[in-house]
Amino acid sequence: MSELAILYEHPAWFEPLFAALDRRGIGYDKLRPDGHFDPADGRFPTPVVLNRIAMSSFLRSGEHPIFHAMALLDHWRRAGARIINGPDVLAIDSSKARQLSLIASLGLAIPAxxxxxxxxxxxxxxxxxxxxxxxxxxxxxxxxxxxxxxxxxxxxxxxxxxxxxxxxxxxxxxxxYVPARGGAITRVETLDRAFLYAIDVAGGGAFDLCPADACVAGSGISMAAVQPAPELVDAAERIARAVNLDVGGIEVMIDDRDGVARFYDINALSNFVAQPLNVLGWDPHERLIDYLVERIEETR
Structure with missing residues (x-):
């Protein structure tokens, strides 16, 4: 039996992750959030499960897996599996209202x-x-x-x-409607509740700002690696710790009216950029795999 499973539904986003796992010789199972599960069955598929269910899944299917996956992950966790970005994280990911409440409770600014x-x-x-x-x-x-x-x-x-x-x-x-300074938002990616990297995403008028190259081909949206101010990094890490976010992005924009950093989104689906070597100069999948290996070793 493999020690790692990836639960996902998007047909293309995770090919770079699968390729990186293959290069490292790490066995894994690909799981789709379809079919059925028995809530009285105390088994789980693998000791470690990486949750990669996207909120945008409802755009690809009216019968989306968001709430089903939340129950499934909770069931596997209860049975003893280590879930990366587990059901509690998925519950926050699936509610912008809850995200904003959590961010505001930390004393950070949000859009009204x-x-x-x-x-x-x-x-x-x-x-x-x-x-x-x-x-x-x-x-x-x-x-x-x-x-x-x-x-x-x-x-x-x-x-x-x-x-x-x-x-x-x-x-x-x-x-x-917050006018973002320079027409850009910053997405701070975190791993194990700590800063991993950040990118500025510009264009699109603050709508449809997806950090994955695959999402924005031909859209005029641009991305560039940046090093945010220390206070923004600290704030993003505080949010990640409060959510218990294993891997995910925190989005913030500088309000051009008053210069205030306003945090507005927590995204537990970090599929990273499609061309990380060009955008970042290194591949964050390798760091994610290191993290997964550590979690696997803890379950042995």
């Missing part, structure tokens, strides 16, 4: 936000923030489910037409 579950409450929530603003799905992915509004009348027309974004959990965020 109101959380609603009824379309009838959106306009009233917007009036407490002002315009421009965005309405976004609580469960998004690759920028999905985001609309910008510049006036109350524009927003009310969309509400009345029933054309607001739709979140698969029925929750929406009404959020201040």
């Amino acid at each position: 936000t109101r959380v609603v579950h009824r379309a009838d409450d959106v306009a009233a929530a917007a009036e407490t923030i002002g315009f421009p603003l965005v309405v976004k799905a609580n469960i998004g992915g690759s920028g999905a489910g985001i609309m910008r509004f510049d006036s109350l009348g524009e927003l009310r027309a969309v509400v009345e037409a029933g054309d607001l974004p739709v979140s698969v959990d029925g929750v929406l965020l009404v959020q201040d």
